[in-house]
Amino acid sequence: MLKTLLNSLKGTDWEMLTDFVSPVFFDVVPTLGMANVFGKIAKDYANKPLFRNVSEEIQSKIGDPLAVKLAPGEKANNKGWIQELSSDDKKNFGEKVLQLYFAQLFSCDVNILDLRAQSFSSISTWSPNSIYYRWNPEFKDAVSLMYKGFYLDDNEAFKTGLRQMNLEHAADIFRSHFGSGDQDAVVFKLSEFKKSFHAIFVSCKENRAKLHPDFFALGVYLVCLYDNLEALGVPLNVRRAFSAAQGLS
Numbered sequence: 001m002l003k004t005l006l007n008s009l010k011g012t013d014w015e016m017l018t019d020f021v022s023p024v025f026f027d028v029v030p031t032l033g034m035a036n037v038f039g040k041i042a043k044d045y046a047n048k049p050l051f052r053n054v055s056e057e058i059q060s061k062i063g064d065p066l067a068v069k070l071a072p073g074e075k076a077n078n079k080g081w082i083q084e085l086s087s088d089d090k091k092n093f094g095e096k097v098l099q100l101y102f103a104q105l106f107s108c109d110v111n112i113l114d115l116r117a118q119s120f121s122s123i124s125t126w127s128p129n130s131i132y133y134r135w136n137p138e139f140k141d142a143v144s145l146m147y148k149g150f151y152l153d154d155n156e157a158f159k160t161g162l163r164q165m166n167l168e169h170a171a172d173i174f175r176s177h178f179g180s181g182d183q184d185a186v187v188f189k190l191s192e193f194k195k196s197f198h199a200i201f202v203s204c205k206e207n208r209a210k211l212h213p214d215f216f217a218l219g220v221y222l223v224c225l226y227d228n229l230e231a232l233g234v235p236l237n238v239r240r241a242f243s244a245a246q247g248l249s
Helices: 002-007 013-018 031-045 049-065 078-085 085-106 137-153 155-164 168-178 190-206 215-232 238-246
Strands: 110-112 120-122 133-136
Touching: 002 215, 031 137, 031 215, 049 085, 049 155, 078 120, 078 215, 085 110, 085 137, 085 215, 085 238, 133 215, 137 155, 137 168, 155 168, 168 190, 190 215
Parallel strands: none
Antiparallel strands: 110 133
């Protein structure tokens, strides 16, 4: 039933929700839990008053420090304007989007997932669709700990975050996905993201490990991020964006 529902979204604005799902995914995520997460996102999508409240909450916590105006309800332009930016401006914009990604995770209980290029009408104006999700607190803390462990070179914290998500068996896949070196010149490709997530799902199946249902919402969040950053086509300093977001939390 859930597969049929997801397939029905192809060709719609909701297609992004299916972009990272491979056949193995349905073997490693509890069907009922994932259906609940999907249903929550779909139900909240229609609740515009609640989205305005969510936007105000997020704006107060991270929007002003990042100099980003959250403008829900305003029609964003298509992403063609991004291609007119200089290479340096693309890098600045890409790192700002990365800061938004990290800062929401670290600082906000509810995150707006729509970071797609088309949800921005300028470098500093974000007009996302009402696709948002309130994390399970334990899951959010585990994801945050995983990122902080990796980018702060704290291997114990990194492994603890993964263990809390039942993903310690996939530690090498995550390290490979994040990249070696200083992560100061990362080029984002959606195809590589899908490849990494498929490998994670396969590892879960082989290790008889079940993923937390919120992993579906995290996947949507990451698909939106990659949609934006792939369109920029420039290397980005992820570690610097992470450090800047840390300063906001």
